[in-house]
Amino acid sequence: MKRYFISPDQKQYRANLHSHSTFSDGMLSPEELKRAYREHGYSILAITDHEHPKSHAHLSEPDFLMLTGYEAYIRTNASAQFDRYEPEVHLNLFAKDPQNETMICFNEAYVKYVNDPVERASLRRAGSERPREYSVAYVNEFIRTAVECGYLVSYNHPVWSMEDEERVLSYENLFSLEIQNYSSYRQNGIEYSGALYDKLLRRRKALFCHAGDDNHNKGPLSCPRSDSFGAFTMILSDDLSYDSVISAMECGEMYASMGPLIHEISMENGIVHVECSPAARIVLYTGSKAPKYAVPAHGETLTEADLKLDPIAPYFRVAVIDESGKIASSRGFFRSEFNA
Ligand SMILES: [Zn+2]
Ligand SMILES: [Zn+2]
Incomplete structure (x- = not known):
């Protein structure tokens, strides 16, 4: 669901x-x-x-x-x-x-x-x-x-x-x-x-x-x-x-945020889906040294991403970074919230 x-x-x-x-x-x-x-x-x-x-x-x-x-x-x-x-x-x-x-x-x-x-x-x-x-x-x-x-x-x-x-x-x-x-x-x-x-x-x-x-x-x-x-x-x-x-x-x-807008953060089958204003990078931080991220092809921008959440991640949070380096940050969502 x-x-x-x-x-x-x-x-x-x-x-x-x-x-x-x-x-x-x-x-x-x-x-x-x-x-x-x-x-x-x-x-x-x-x-x-x-x-x-x-x-x-x-x-x-x-x-x-x-x-x-x-x-x-x-x-x-x-x-x-x-x-x-x-x-x-x-x-x-x-x-x-x-x-x-x-x-x-x-x-x-x-x-x-x-x-x-x-x-x-x-x-x-x-x-x-x-x-x-x-x-x-x-x-x-x-x-x-x-x-x-x-x-x-x-x-x-x-x-x-x-x-x-x-x-x-x-x-x-x-x-x-x-x-x-x-x-x-x-x-x-x-x-x-x-x-x-x-x-x-x-x-x-x-x-x-x-x-x-x-x-x-x-x-x-x-x-x-x-x-x-x-x-x-x-x-x-x-x-x-x-x-x-x-x-x-x-x-x-x-x-x-200092610029980008986040329209959606959702999760289904362990995949975090993000929709946002045009971005140069979308990052899924989970408290691990290796966050998942999505970047567009050279010269383009992203407006959505699907990022797989590590099954043992204690939490996740999303950042959207635009072409000028401006960042939007979601709050952290703990396992108790996304596993409930
Ligand atoms: Zn003040
Ligand atoms: Zn102050």
Whole structure:
């Protein structure tokens, strides 16, 4: 029987799950961000300002959804000073309830963007208010508290953050890895974490993957160096209601991309079938040193592939790479899902 992991019948909504507005260090207001993304064919925007949980639900419309959330960080020094030679942890917190503005583990040194004393005093808080600690135990406590407070927690831009890989592999309860981050990619040219994602999957960490712009819009949107519209997440949801979109994310009904689109991933008789926009390579990663792949004849492109899944593969995930090297990444699907 044919099983679909991405069905061609499912609606796909284009989302930017990582952006900054004037509520932290972004240059555009939430209204300006919404307008720009809507004009570029997006249907979903999460404004994830630094340490500033904020609902923009009033900007949602029937054809455009604003997701509530924020970006939290943990630095190596208690005073939370930025140090470009030190690692740091950045987490995006996506609220399952659009009105949830709870701040996790409030700490004075970190909360520099909530300037209004009334708002600061009225911040809903959860978790310890002691100084943040750069330790695996503390990060895991932070993530656990956020999950208990109704957030889906993602691990952001692993390349930029420069954490030791073993630490990242030790984090628990993450819902997704930000496998591509456009703002960081623009700077370093290597912000793609496919290899790290495979390591997480090989450790049986059941987390998904997504991509985001992390735009701050310091330059105009029309500028070729703009940090908007470069990395996105396609969310497979029945409709654009908040509940439907957030539960699609929670179930991993999404994929990451900087260009290519994935129309179908299905499996029948041990063969994984992929349909996509024109590609220069389609790869089936399974945690083995020898992934299966398909390439077109010289000078041509592929729009589908049939790739045999190793019968002992613990998981699989699909990547579609176009002629300019842009990558789309599905999440990992474990044996329990494809053998069920
Ligand atoms: Zn960040
Ligand atoms: Zn960010």
